Amino acid sequence: MSKHGEYKVPGGKLVVVDFELVDGRIQDFHLSGDFFLEPDDALADIDRAVDGMSPNGTIEQFAEAIQAALPAEVHLLGFTPESVGIAIRRAVTGAAHWRDYDWQILHEPPVSPMLNAALDEVLTAAVGEGLRGPTLRIWEWDEPAVIIGSFQSVKNEVDEDEAAARGATIVRRISGGGAMYMAPESSITYALYVPGELVRGMSFADSYAYLDEWVLEALKTLGIDAVYKPLNDITSPHGKIGGAAQKRLGSGAVLHHVTMAYDMDGEVMAKVLRIGREKLSDKGTSSAQKRVDPLRSQTGLTREAIVERMVEVFKRRHGGTDGEVTEGEWDAAERLVEEKFKTEAWIRRVP
Structure with missing residues (x-):
């Protein structure tokens, strides 16, 4: 089952998530948006961190998993790990725009x-x-x-x-x-x-x-x-x-x-x-x-x-x-x- 979620960070950028739900787990997770992220390959780190997680996780649990997967020297501008968690929760719950x-x-x-x-x-x-x-x-x-x-x-x-x-x-x-x-x-x-x-x-x-x-x-x-x-x-x-x-x-x-x-x-x-x-x-x-x-x-x-x-x-x-x-x-x-x-x-x- 395909899921799509969006969250516009107040004062920040748009965070978009797309993923599949397979056997009660998040699979093929992809993060996108108009935010800034350095280094570039940190995007793949975020995707891998969420893959396999339960869709019923809390915003805090998603944020903690993403934070743990990020390299020491990383710069997130216009979004946060928590904002990715919100976008995921909105995708799972069918939030409106x-x-x-x-x-x-x-x-x-x-x-x-x-x-x-x-x-x-x-x-x-x-x-x-x-x-x-x-x-x-x-x-x-x-x-x-x-x-x-x-x-x-x-x-x-x-x-x-x-x-x-x-x-x-x-x-x-x-x-x-x-x-x-x-x-x-x-x-x-x-x-x-x-x-x-x-x-x-x-x-x-x-x-x-x-x-x-x-x-x-x-x-x-x-x-x-x-x-x-x-x-x-x-x-x-x-x-x-x-x-x-x-x-x-x-x-x-x-x-x-x-x-x-x-x-x-x-x-x-x-x-x-x-x-x-x-x-x-x-x-x-x-x-x-x-x-x-x-x-x-x-x-x-x-x-x-x-x-x-x-x-x-x-x-x-x-x-x-x-x-x-x-x-x-x-x-x-x-x-x-x-x-x-x-x-x-x-x-x-x-x-």
Whole structure:
């Protein structure tokens, strides 16, 4: 049985593997791609190392076998032994690729932050149930909010008096991760709703960088030297730009959303977020602005122009057509706000 797998290393090169499965073992293994490898004959060493291995091996086991087979003086540029392991796992598990899908791109008018959070759950569920295809959505919101992670404590994270003074609603999202203070148009938030097949064979950590590689490319076209810092940060030499969070539903669908600072007021953020007072101080840095570096200062562009470039790069890399949230999805999200997101039981499920 012939197997083919591909993995684009975030910030690196394409790794391609082809092999046969014979009597429960990998045979006739061939690695290829647009990476760099010196010396040339190390490619054959990698092929021989994988030949005969079980297809059920872990990424780490494949990487260890490859590393052990490589000569002492070898240079791998644009890929790693682990990335070969990921490509093998994706071949074995039948992982999908971005272009296997017809992507929809949604950019609706501003709604409340709570409705945005509910929409993330509704649209992820719709993808998992096959009611909509994979989708990229740009958030727009009409009032300030403190968005907290699914497992965070309200009293530990939020100064509720400061939040109330600024008219900020507390919204608990369904994904984990940290809290953020979001004023309208101060940040760029997007969400991906994808089938689990797109990240099959990857670790949780690898999937974060994989799903955000397109946005790193978009930022680089704007002159920002953006890189991914595990587990879930997008950063640059001038400071942190944003962070990602994920939630995987029982259906296998994945919600992956990211908030990047455009023109955040670090001083206000440090007042509203309790933990933020320590995080934003950045080990003694006096100005919170130095911790979260806004996209506006690095590009000089409007928020709209940056979003436009992001969508342009996404379409060029992965395809996609402009769509809209259906009436049924809006209705479901509004019900979810009333039944879940707006309730004290949900907001304060971790007091």
